[in-house]
Amino acid sequence: MTAAESVGTASRSTEAWQILERARALTEPELRRAVDRLAEPVRSVAAYHFGWLDEAGRPDNGDWGKGMRSALVLASAQALGAPPELAVAPAAAVELVHNFSLVHDDLMDGDVLRRGRHTVWAVFGDTQAVLTGDALLVLAMDVIAERTPRLCRAALRELCDALLGLVAGQGADLAFELRAEVGLDECLRMAAGKTAALLAACCALGALAAGVDDQQVARLREFGHRIGIAFQLVDDLLGIWGDTSATGKPVGADLRRRKKSLPVAAAMAGGSAAGHRLAALYRRVEPLGDSEIREAAGLIEEAGGRRWAQEEARRQRSAALDCLTGTTMTAEGVCALTAIADLITGRNM
Amino acid sequence: MTAAESVGTASRSTEAWQILERARALTEPELRRAVDRLAEPVRSVAAYHFGWLDEAGRPDNGDWGKGMRSALVLASAQALGAPPELAVAPAAAVELVHNFSLVHDDLMDGDVLRRGRHTVWAVFGDTQAVLTGDALLVLAMDVIAERTPRLCRAALRELCDALLGLVAGQGADLAFELRAEVGLDECLRMAAGKTAALLAACCALGALAAGVDDQQVARLREFGHRIGIAFQLVDDLLGIWGDTSATGKPVGADLRRRKKSLPVAAAMAGGSAAGHRLAALYRRVEPLGDSEIREAAGLIEEAGGRRWAQEEARRQRSAALDCLTGTTMTAEGVCALTAIADLITGRNM
Numbered sequence: 001m002t003a004a005e006s007v008g009t010a011s012r013s014t015e016a017w018q019i020l021e022r023a024r025a026l027t028e029p030e031l032r033r034a035v036d037r038l039a040e041p042v043r044s045v046a047a048y049h050f051g052w053l054d055e056a057g058r059p060d061n062g063d064w065g066k067g068m069r070s071a072l073v074l075a076s077a078q079a080l081g082a083p084p085e086l087a088v089a090p091a092a093a094v095e096l097v098h099n100f101s102l103v104h105d106d107l108m109d110g111d112v113l114r115r116g117r118h119t120v121w122a123v124f125g126d127t128q129a130v131l132t133g134d135a136l137l138v139l140a141m142d143v144i145a146e147r148t149p150r151l152c153r154a155a156l157r158e159l160c161d162a163l164l165g166l167v168a169g170q171g172a173d174l175a176f177e178l179r180a181e182v183g184l185d186e187c188l189r190m191a192a193g194k195t196a197a198l199l200a201a202c203c204a205l206g207a208l209a210a211g212v213d214d215q216q217v218a219r220l221r222e223f224g225h226r227i228g229i230a231f232q233l234v235d236d237l238l239g240i241w242g243d244t245s246a247t248g249k250p251v252g253a254d255l256r257r258r259k260k261s262l263p264v265a266a267a268m269a270g271g272s273a274a275g276h277r278l279a280a281l282y283r284r285v286e287p288l289g290d291s292e293i294r295e296a297a298g299l300i301e302e303a304g305g306r307r308w309a310q311e312e313a314r315r316q317r318s319a320a321l322d323c324l325t326g327t328t329m330t331a332e333g334v335c336a337l338t339a340i341a342d343l344i345t346g347r348n349m
Numbered sequence: 350m351t352a353a354e355s356v357g358t359a360s361r362s363t364e365a366w367q368i369l370e371r372a373r374a375l376t377e378p379e380l381r382r383a384v385d386r387l388a389e390p391v392r393s394v395a396a397y398h399f400g401w402l403d404e405a406g407r408p409d410n411g412d413w414g415k416g417m418r419s420a421l422v423l424a425s426a427q428a429l430g431a432p433p434e435l436a437v438a439p440a441a442a443v444e445l446v447h448n449f450s451l452v453h454d455d456l457m458d459g460d461v462l463r464r465g466r467h468t469v470w471a472v473f474g475d476t477q478a479v480l481t482g483d484a485l486l487v488l489a490m491d492v493i494a495e496r497t498p499r500l501c502r503a504a505l506r507e508l509c510d511a512l513l514g515l516v517a518g519q520g521a522d523l524a525f526e527l528r529a530e531v532g533l534d535e536c537l538r539m540a541a542g543k544t545a546a547l548l549a550a551c552c553a554l555g556a557l558a559a560g561v562d563d564q565q566v567a568r569l570r571e572f573g574h575r576i577g578i579a580f581q582l583v584d585d586l587l588g589i590w591g592d593t594s595a596t597g598k599p600v601g602a603d604l605r606r607r608k609k610s611l612p613v614a615a616a617m618a619g620g621s622a623a624g625h626r627l628a629a630l631y632r633r634v635e636p637l638g639d640s641e642i643r644e645a646a647g648l649i650e651e652a653g654g655r656r657w658a659q660e661e662a663r664r665q666r667s668a669a670l671d672c673l674t675g676t677t678m679t680a681e682g683v684c685a686l687t688a689i690a691d692l693i694t695g696r697n698m
Contacts, residue, residue, distance in 0.1 A: 039513075105477055108475075133479075153494050156493075160490055164487055164488075167487065
């Protein structure tokens with residue numbers, strides 16, 4: 001990277017954080033309005049999940065995440081000439097879908113922490129987690145039906161496709177836990193469902209809100225899909241080599257759980273001696289200790305899994321940006337989406 | 350009941366079973382097509398729930414319930430002049446919604462049997478039950494979006510309202526379990542959400558498919574709502590005094606679980622001595638034995654809970670049928686809906 005490129009990246013990063021902040025500010029009132037429609041006790045549980053209330057029902061930090069998905073909807077719409085108010089409802093819908101999947105996935109995966117707080121099931125029990133996730137999913141659909149009359153059918157199909165992808169991806173992820181090895185292709189399909197499908201839908205929904213033709217909607221969908229795959233690759237790299245202070249996860253957390261993440265699948269797929277040793281380590285019944293986690297990380301690197309994931313993330317990011325050419329997008333719009341893409345895919349690799 | 354009325358009721362009952370059978374035959378291909386879109390392993394789990402596959406993935410009895418909800422959609426549409434093919438997609442959607450709620454409710458309630466088979470969570474675990482319920486809910490929305498382009502927005506709002514009712518009703522039902530007493534009003538609101546909301550949506554969706562005006566849609570919605578309340582009252586009576594061979598539930602099952610059903614809430618609300626003794630029995634920490642269950646049933650009867658529930662069910666059924674007058678419904682259509690209403694609300698009281 002040249003010095004000029006580095007300055008460019010830094011200013012794009014500042015721009016991206018500002019875009020995310022504006023998107024959160026636009027989306028939050030719509031989210032609150034939706035959650036307010038729920039009956040108690042589900043309303044309070046949902047408000048806890050969004051950080052608006054604490055466990056005892058008092059106001060809390062209000063941290064409901066980076067708002068990356070709503071930002072992609074709003075930035076895509078704006079880049080294609082739509083005023084933000086046309087895209088606020090789909091922006092809220094994708095955050096509701098995302099948070100539905102977080103509430104249910106945390107329960108299914110047994111995860112007890114999210115955004116530095118206890119997860120819904122850990123505080124309120126399994127039952128409230130099932131019910132609250134269901135409620136958020138219904139609200140997502142209803143926001144679309146109520147607030148985007150013109151787009152209703154196309155937007156709904158876009159969201160349902162993403163949701164079927166999410167379910168398929170989570171199903172595959174859970175099935176992988178019971179297996180010693182998974183192929184790289186099926187691991188990529190899992191990531192396509194679990195992560196990329198909703199990001200693809202976000203960008204397509206923004207394009208739909210802008211009223212552009214099907215071909216442009218498809219290009220935005222592909223942009224989101226590729227950014228999503230790149231995001232998952234980076235997330236998987238961070239799960240192995242990430243800085244705890246940046247990720248909030250213990251170093252090697254994914255290896256300790258013997259997660260079949262993309263770098264692991266790539267390392268095993270290569271057929272190298274290191275890949276075979278890694279597979280043997282993953283087949284062991286006993287829990288992995290710190291030294292074995294270090295060994296596993298070394299084997300993934302030796303087998304080329306780390307380098308492949310880094311290169312594939314860069315390739316996907318680059319192919320994603322190519323999707324933006326050939327659209328009627330403003331130069332400013334291209335910059336905004338590039339800034340978000342860089343933020344999503346460039347986390348401390 | 351006069352002899353002539355009795356013959357009329359018997360022939361209406363035969364007619365109702367035939368209507369249900371035809372509705373199931375029309376709806377099933379659409380349901381199978383929807384479930385076939387799911388990825389494994391969720392597809393097989395969903396197919397197990399619908400009785401198409403057994404636990405090992407072999408063909409099974411194919412019993413996915415009476416199909417009461419799809420029959421209400423189809424009969425409402427037909428009674429208002431729509432050909433059935435216009436209403437098949439919403440009919441499949443309401444069955445998908447109903448079965449989503451069964452899969453999640455069985456998990457939340459810890460119920461191990463449904464339609465004479467083990468429930469999804471009992472066979473495949475909590476995780477697959479969460480995921481499969483989610484998948485059925487998404488399919489319901491997608492069937493509406495894909496197959497009813499003209500109705501999409503109105504149908505979706507109708508379904509979402511019912512779903513928010515279902516979530517609120519299930520939330521209240523779970524909350525009631527932790528309380529010694531519940532008021533009759535809140536118990537009726539719970540039944541309105543948990544049972545009546547979806548039946549109301551069924552009839553409204555049928556009317557929407559027939560393209561009638563908002564006023565007629567509202568009358569059909571109210572018809573379904575009142576039939577739903579009556580259905581819940583009858584179901585609650587059967588949960589206390591029902592014949593095991595007809596209900597498939599042990600006698601007094603609801604009392605053993607100290608369920609705050611409508612006859613119980615009515616008995617407690619009356620302020621009678623029997624009502625107070627019932628409340629004291631419900632407040633006890635120890636499990637209720639057979640003699641206490643008989644005592645509780647006697648107290649509910651003495652406090653007027655049984656009579657109130659029987660009369661309220663009749664009143665709701667009658668008010669439901671009043672909703673059909675003032676519509677453009679054919680006489681044949683009125684008879685068909687009356688037959689279904691009688692079947693739903695007249696079970697061996």
